Amino acid sequence: MQTSDLAALPMRNRAEAEALVCRVQLALTDRGVALRAPPPVPDSCCGRGCNGCVWEGYYAALRFWREDAIALLAR
Template identity: 50%
Template sequence: MNLPVLTNAHSADRLIEIVSARLALAGVVDFRSPPAHPTGCCGRGCNGCVWEGYFSALAYWRDEALLRLGGIDPGGEVMAN
C-alpha cells in the first residue's frame, strides 16, 4: 500500500482517505476517527507548530489502523497489501 508522506494538509487528507477506505473495505467499523485538522496555526513557521503535532497524531492513527488491518510488521515497516 503506497501511503503519502505527511507534508501538508492535502497529503494528510489523502492519507485519511486511503486508510479509511481500507478500513471500510476490511469491514472495520469500530475504529476511531482520525484527528481533526488544527485550527490555530499562525502561519509563521513556529518551532513546535500545531501542524507538527497534528502530523504526529495522524501518523499514530495511521499506524494503529495499519496494525488493525495487519499491514505493519513488528519492526514498524509498512507491508505491501
C-alpha cells in the same frame, strides 16, 4: 490496498494528509474494521513557523492513527 502501501503514503502537506486519511478510512471500511476518528485538522495556526507548531502535533497524531489502522488491518 496493502498495509505497506498505507505506510508509504506521504503526508508532507495538508492535501497529502487528507488523501492519506481518505485511503486509510476506505481500507478500514472495506475490511469492516472500526477505528477512532483521525485527528482533527488544526485551525489555530498563526502561520509564523513556530517551533512546536500545531501542524507538527497534527502530523505526529496522524502518524499514530495510521500506525493503529495498519495494525488493525494486519490482523
